[in-house]
Every structure is written in structure tokens, then in C-alpha cells.
Amino acid sequence: MSGLEPFGARLRRAMDERGPLCVGIDPHASLLAEWGLNDDVAGLERFSRTVVEALADRVAVLKPQSAFFERFGSRGLAVLETSVAEARAAGALVVTDAKRGDIGSTMAAYAESFLHKDAPLFSDALTVSPYLGYGSLSPAVALARESGAGLFVLALTSNPEGGEVQHAVRSDGRNVGATMLAHLSAENAGEEPLGSFGAVVGATLGDLSSYDLDINGPLLAPGIGAQGATPADLPGVFGTAVRNVVPNVSRGVLRHGPDTVALRDAAERFAEEIRHAVTSS
Numbered sequence: 186m187s188g189l190e191p192f193g194a195r196l197r198r199a200m201d202e203r204g205p206l207c208v209g210i211d212p213h214a215s216l217l218a219e220w221g222l223n224d225d226v227a228g229l230e231r232f233s234r235t236v237v238e239a240l241a242d243r244v245a246v247l248k249p250q251s252a253f254f255e256r257f258g259s260r261g262l263a264v265l266e267t268s269v270a271e272a273r274a275a276g277a278l279v280v281t282d283a284k285r286g287d288i289g290s291t292m293a294a295y296a297e298s299f300l301h302k303d304a305p306l307f308s309d310a311l312t313v314s315p316y317l318g319y320g321s322l323s324p325a326v327a328l329a330r331e332s333g334a335g336l337f338v339l340a341l342t343s344n345p346e347g348g349e350v351q352h353a354v355r356s357d358g359r360n361v362g363a364t365m366l367a368h369l370s371a372e373n374a375g376e377e378p379l380g381s382f383g384a385v386v387g388a389t390l391g392d393l394s395s396y397d398l399d400i401n402g403p404l405l406a407p408g409i410g411a412q413g414a415t416p417a418d419l420p421g422v423f424g425t426a427v428r429n430v431v432p433n434v435s436r437g438v439l440r441h442g443p444d445t446v447a448l449r450d451a452a453e454r455f456a457e458e459i460r461h462a463v464t465s466s
């Protein structure tokens with residue numbers, strides 16, 4: 186299978202050209218209502234299309250959250266499929282946020298669903314959970330390498346409950362989250378300009394200087410906006426690794442819809458604040 190240029194290289198270029206902001210496509214029922222849309226497939230489709238039309242030609246990354254599409258069954262998945270394809274066609278990289286993770290043989294099927302270049306839901310990258318053991322993700326790593334896609338592996342998540350798993354200390358004295366970062370560092374070794382295997386690290390987590398965030402791969406940082414973190418927090422959380430951070434904002438941008446100009450302005454305000462925070466750090 187001849188693949189695309191590796192995700193890490195494509196992402197680095199997109200971040201350089203467009204800035205690093207990732208906007209989530211999270212069609213919450215409450216947002217559909219705020220936008221004057223029905224909580225049905227037509228509302229979902231209108232919402233998703235509006236975000237793609239407003240932002241896919243200007244932000245580096247769009248991240249549709251699969252749960253909000255799966256909620257509507259097969260017709261919701263069809264909307265996800267169209268949204269992924271249209272966003273990619275308009276120039277955004279698409280990270281499908283499905284947080285998949287299973288035993289290796291089943292993980293191979295999840296990988297086929299999102300990371301095979303001919304799959305209807307092919308995405309530039311996929312969020313995955315390593316909590317069945319990092320090695321269970323091997324089929325996804327292998328297929329991503331083949332097709333030029335990437336992964337974002339949950340390492341230190343933005344939610345307060347994550348610590349009970351991710352901060353647990355192993356027999357070697359290292360905690361679980363740090364272990365995931367070390368696996369990713371090994372995955373990305375020697376890759377230039379950036380590896381394709383990223384970590385999810387919440388922007389809400391405060392000082393992370395006790396972790397080695399220098400994984401030579403992207404750090405997807407959700408938590409800005411609705412969860413309380415701000416762009417100004419990024420340098421304090423990520424230190425020198427801030428140059429590899431892809432900050433995600435979902436509701437913080439989406440609540441400005443359905444007006445296209447208002448959505449663009451909101452994304453631009455976050456992008457500007459991020460630029461300022463990163464360059465002055």
C-alpha cells in the first residue's frame with residue numbers, strides 16, 4: 186500500500202502555515218438547540234457542514250468527536266464520513282476522536298476502520314486508548330505507518346478522574362502516564378521533522394515539568410475553553426514542548442455558531458492568543 190506522506194510531517198507543515206489550533210466538531214444536543222437546529226440527523230448534518238465550511242480552509246486540524254455522530258446510528262456515521270472527507274478536501278487534517286482501544290486482534294479491525302487508506306472513515310489520525318496495554322495498539326501503529334496516518338494516544342487526560350489510572354505508580358517507580366509518553370518517544374525516534382505518534386495531554390493539568398513531554402511527536406491538548414484552561418496556560422503546562430502542542434478547543438468555538446463569520450472570528454481569537462502565548466514563552 187503506498188501511503189501518504191507521514192502524518193507528523195504533514196502536521197508540522199500545517200502548524201507552520203496555519204498555526205496549531207485544532208477545533209473540535211462536537212455536536213452536543215445542547216449546541217444543536219443553541220444553533221436553532223433539531224436534535225436529529227438533519228440538524229447534525231447542518232451543524233457539521235457549517236463547521237467544516239467555516240473552518241476547514243483555515244485551521245490546521247479539525248477533530249470530529251465520533252460519539253456525537255454514533256448517537257444517530259448509521260445515518261449519523263454517514264454524516265461523520267462526509268464531514269471527514271469534506272474537511273480533508275478543504276485542506277484541514279482530520280483527527281477522528283473515537284478513543285478506540287481493544288485487544289490486539291480487535292484493535293486491528295478498529296485500525297482498518299479509520300486508518301486504512303481505502304476505508305470510508307479514513308482519517309489523518311485517530312485518538313486511541315492504551316489502557317489495555319500500550320502493546321495492544323501495535324496493529325494501529327503498524328497500519329498508521331503504512332498509510333501515512335497518525336495516532337493520538339491518551340497519556341494524561343484533561344478530566345480530573347484520569348489520575349487514578351494515569352498517576353498510578355508502577356513497580357519500576359514510573360507512573361502509567363509517563364510510561365505512555367516513553368512508549369511514544371520510542372515510536373517517534375529519529376523521525377523528522379516530527380513523529381506521527383502523538384500523546385493526548387490535557388491543558389488543564391498545571392505544571393507537568395516532572396514529565397518528559399519531549400516525545401518528538403505532537404501533543405494534543407484539550408481542555409481550553411469550556412473545561413477552564415486558557416491559551417496563556419500552555420507555556421506553564423508544557424514548557425519547551427509547547428512548540429509541539431496542538432491545542433484543542435471545541436465548545437469554546439462552537440458556541441459562537443451558527444454564524445460562519447462568528448465561528449471564524451472565535452477560532453481566530455483563540456489562534457491569536459495561542460500564537461501570543463507560544464511566541465512569548
Ligand SMILES: O=C(O)c1cc(=O)[nH]c(=O)n1[C@@H]1O[C@H](COP(=O)(O)O)[C@@H](O)[C@H]1O
Nearest residue numbers: 250312342343344385407411412434435436
Ligand atoms: O482525546 C480527546 O480529544 C480528549 C482527551 C481528553 O483528555 N480530554 C478531552 O476533553 N478530549 C476531547 O476534547 C474535546 C473537548 O471539548 P471542549 O471541552 O468542548 O473543548 C472533547 O471532544 C473531548 O472528548
